[in-house]
Amino acid sequence: MKKSIFIATFILLYVASVNGFLFFRECVEGVTSWPTQCCPLFQGSVCGENQGRGYCAQKPYIRTVGPVDVTYDERYNSPGFLFNWTCQCNPRFIGADCGICYPGWTGANCDQPHMVYRQDIKKMSPQQVQRFIATLHYGKTKIMKDYVILSTADRFRRIYYKFLDASCYDLFDFLHNYATRPFNSGAQEFFIINYAHGSTGFFSWHRYCIVLLEKVLQMCSGDNDFAFPFWRWELETNCSVCNNDYVGATDIDGKISKYSVFSEWRLICGNDYSQTVCLTEECACQRERIVRLPGLNSARLPTINDVQRCLSMPYYDTAPYNRSSINSARQCLESLHNTVHVYFGGIMNQVHMAAGDPIFFLHHVNVDRMFDEYIVQNNLRPENYPPTNVYGHGPTSCIDPLFNCVQHRQMLQPISNLGVTYKLT
Ligand SMILES: [Cu+2]
Numbered sequence: 001m002k003k004s005i006f007i008a009t010f011i012l013l014y015v016a017s018v019n020g021f022l023f024f025r026e027c028v029e030g031v032t033s034w035p036t037q038c039c040p041l042f043q044g045s046v047c048g049e050n051q052g053r054g055y056c057a058q059k060p061y062i063r064t065v066g067p068v069d070v071t072y073d074e075r076y077n078s079p080g081f082l083f084n085w086t087c088q089c090n091p092r093f094i095g096a097d098c099g100i101c102y103p104g105w106t107g108a109n110c111d112q113p114h115m116v117y118r119q120d121i122k123k124m125s126p127q128q129v130q131r132f133i134a135t136l137h138y139g140k141t142k143i144m145k146d147y148v149i150l151s152t153a154d155r156f157r158r159i160y161y162k163f164l165d166a167s168c169y170d171l172f173d174f175l176h177n178y179a180t181r182p183f184n185s186g187a188q189e190f191f192i193i194n195y196a197h198g199s200t201g202f203f204s205w206h207r208y209c210i211v212l213l214e215k216v217l218q219m220c221s222g223d224n225d226f227a228f229p230f231w232r233w234e235l236e237t238n239c240s241v242c243n244n245d246y247v248g249a250t251d252i253d254g255k256i257s258k259y260s261v262f263s264e265w266r267l268i269c270g271n272d273y274s275q276t277v278c279l280t281e282e283c284a285c286q287r288e289r290i291v292r293l294p295g296l297n298s299a300r301l302p303t304i305n306d307v308q309r310c311l312s313m314p315y316y317d318t319a320p321y322n323r324s325s326i327n328s329a330r331q332c333l334e335s336l337h338n339t340v341h342v343y344f345g346g347i348m349n350q351v352h353m354a355a356g357d358p359i360f361f362l363h364h365v366n367v368d369r370m371f372d373e374y375i376v377q378n379n380l381r382p383e384n385y386p387p388t389n390v391y392g393h394g395p396t397s398c399i400d401p402l403f404n405c406v407q408h409r410q411m412l413q414p415i416s417n418l419g420v421t422y423k424l425t
Contacts, residue, residue, distance in 0.1 A: 013339070022175065022403060023148050024096030027083065028163045034074075037085040038403075040097040047087035047098050049108070053100035054089035073183040075195075078401035085401060094404045098144075099406040100175075103211040104419030105345045106224065114224070116214065118365055119423045121229035121241060129246065135226055136358060137261050139168040139217045149174040149268075168220040172213040176355035177269040178401060179205065193391055195400045197351065200317040200386055201332045201393035203371040204411035206364050208399050211418055227420065230369050231362035233340055234304045239294040239359075254291035254346045267289055267347065267356040290357050293345035301343055302336040310336060311374055316412075321388040329374050335365045369422050372415045385409035 027038035039056035041050035049055050074081040092110040101110035121129065148163040149171060166174055179195035186215040196205040210228065218226045231241050236357035243249045248260030256263040310332035317330040325331040340363050347353040354360050374380070385395040385408060398405035415422070 022171070022178070022401070023082075023150060023163055024403075025146055025148050025163075026146065033154075034082050035080065035084040036082070038079075038083040038096060038125055039085055039087050042097040042099045048093065052090060053093045054087045056085055057086050057088040057193075075178070075183065075401040076193075078398075079403060089404055094406070096403050098404075100215065100219075103215060104417065106110070112401060114419050115217075115421055116225055116227035116419060117421050117423050118227045118369070119229045120425075121231050121246065121362060123386065123425065124229060126245070129229075132229060133246075133261060135217060135221045136169065138168070138230040139220050139267060142168050142220045143284070144168055144171055144216070144220070147171060150178070166268060168216045169213070172209060173268045173355045175209060175372040175402075177352045181352045195392045197334070198323055199254040199321050199390040200330055200388040201390075201397065201399070201408045202330060203368065204408040205233070205399055207368050207371065207411045207415070207418075208402075208406055210364060210368060211359065211420065224301050228361050228365045230365040230422070231359070232366055233301045233343075233363065234366075236301055236305045237346075238301070241359070241362065243296050246358075247362070248292075250292050250294070254296075256290055256292070262290060262358060265356070267353060267360075269353055269356070288347075288353075291346035292348060292357060292359065294343060297342050297345045297349070299339055302339050306336055307333075307370060311370065311377065315386075316378070316380060316384065317388065319386075319388045321386065321390050321393065333367065333370055333374075337363070343375045368415070372422060375412065376414055380412050382407075390425040 003211075024038060024040055026034065026040055037056075039046050042053060043051060045051065046056050047054040079086060087096060087098050089095070092103050092105050094100050101107070101114075104114060105304075106112050106114035119128075121132075124132070135356050143165045149166040151162045151164050176196065180197065183193050196202065196209075207242045214227055233239075241247050244257055244260045248256040248262040250256055256265075266284045266289060268287070283342065310329055313325050313327055313329040313332050315329065318325045318328045323331060323335070341348050341351075341354060344357070344359065346357070348357050348360060348363075378384075388394050391397075392400050393408060395409040396407050398413075399408060411418075
């Protein structure tokens with residue numbers, strides 16, 4: 001395994017972002033010529049227009065101009081290459097057909113506020129932890145009905161486009177991979193755009209995607225109150241949740257104990273980074289398992305002092321809005337976050353595969369909690385989002401490569417506005 005690729009990618013990539021739900025099954029099945037229209041019916045009307053949910057619009061998103069040499073990748077100017085007409089949803093609605101409530105809303109018309117509670121996993125009862133794991137595992141196996149993933153290539157190799165079924169959990173493993181892997185053409189890789197890391201949109205990208213995954217897991221499992229817990233790595237010197245009561249114990253090779261349900265998990269996206277393929281092996285048994293080697297990279301977990309130092313940074317982010325930004329809370333916390341990925345080694349240490357390990361979400365929710373603390377402390381609001389000019393990370397850039405444009409700056413507000421509350425005790 002390429003153990004240091006996580007670090008390498010953070011050094012090489014300066015651009016970022018993804019947007020929610022990707023490919024609506026009925027918009028892509030049987031399609032041979034692109035771009036196509038994707039304005040599905042919701043309860044009999046296009047984009048739920050009759051219900052006030054949205055309307056069908058041509059090229060509704062205004063994207064910033066990116067580097068010219070990536071224009072062959074279908075993710076560039078997403079979703080324009082694949083779809084020329086898409087649903088533009090009104091504020092309380094998301095989804096390709098505007099059929100889903102925006103985070104924080106529920107009810108038949110998405111007009112009732114809805115709050116979920118993210119807890120410290122170490123403060124949860126054994127029953128609560130078991131229930132969390134059971135829901136997660138169910139989401140890992142249950143196939144998404146309306147959405148598919150792209151096992152894919154760039155637009156020069158459209159012939160290989162293959163839309164495949166994915167489970168509720170895997171949709172997000174794919175999303176993280178899709179936002180992160182290099183833009184490519186044939187054997188050439190360009191590490192010039194990373195929609196999710198290395199710039200101002202790091203927090204907003206992950207925040208929105210985690211909220212969406214929670215929503216999808218709520219829909220898949222029928223548990224409307226499902227929320228991810230967080231793991232406070234800053235209070236520990238070693239991973240205390242790496243045992244079979246939580247995310248699974250590992251053996252000397254990093255394989256998960258057979259007494260943990262996570263030993264059965266197979267990765268949707270393999271190590272074949274350059275060919276940008278996911279789920280190419282027909283049989284799940286041929287796909288890779290989770291590998292996790294906590295502490296083996298001699299990386300230490302960041303401490304509470306490290307976190308405090310970041311939270312006391314005067315600016316949310318500073319020019320040049322990348323990993324060399326100084327006095328930037330975003331850069332400071334993102335680099336602590338990188339350290340945690342490195343600490344785990346294995347797939348957590350490979351940015352395009354990391355989301356295949358459930359510890360990824362326990363870690364990222366903790367990082368989001370810190371982000372929220374910074375927002376609340378500094379009273380940040382969308383208008384305070386910095387004027388970042390990195391492709392995909394600007395204040396009005398959509399969180400890419402998702403559908404339904406949600407702008408990065410919309411995530412810069414207390415997460416309670418998105419229907420989530422952090423519970424520390
Ligand atoms: Cu990430």
